[in-house]
Amino acid sequence: MPRKKQTQLLKVTAVAKLKNGESIKFVVRRPDRTTEAFLIKTGDRFYAYLNLCRHWTVGLDFDDNEFFSEDGGWLVCKNHGAIYSPTTGECESGPCGGASLYRVPLVEKEGFLYAEIGLIDWGD
Numbered sequence: 001m002p003r004k005k006q007t008q009l010l011k012v013t014a015v016a017k018l019k020n021g022e023s024i025k026f027v028v029r030r031p032d033r034t035t036e037a038f039l040i041k042t043g044d045r046f047y048a049y050l051n052l053c054r055h056w057t058v059g060l061d062f063d064d065n066e067f068f069s070e071d072g073g074w075l076v077c078k079n080h081g082a083i084y085s086p087t088t089g090e091c092e093s094g095p096c097g098g099a100s101l102y103r104v105p106l107v108e109k110e111g112f113l114y115a116e117i118g119l120i121d122w123g124d
């Protein structure tokens, strides 16, 4: 019988802290590893993903917390130029092979955003 995933909330930031087109990075800890993630705001909505490209298992940014394309319409992997939809995480073009970024579910409570880290599909 599959194990039921448990909700585990990690406070990321205050809702008011992020403007459209901005991002903030945070760290998700598991017993066997630590993985960076990032939260973005676009179109007045929030989304979060693990900072792992689907081409190689490396971060999309060069540690500079800049994920958006110049026009703000895409998330870009700076390594080889893969681009992803900011609202779905789906790979639009580049060497990411149609795979999607690993989504981090979010919850908004009392003016703060929390990552539901127990519900992340880590792909393993």
Ligand code: FES
Binding pocket: 053, 054, 055, 056, 057, 058, 060, 077, 078, 079, 080, 081, 082, 094, 095, 096
């Ligand atoms: S590592 Fe991201 S496109 Fe190659």
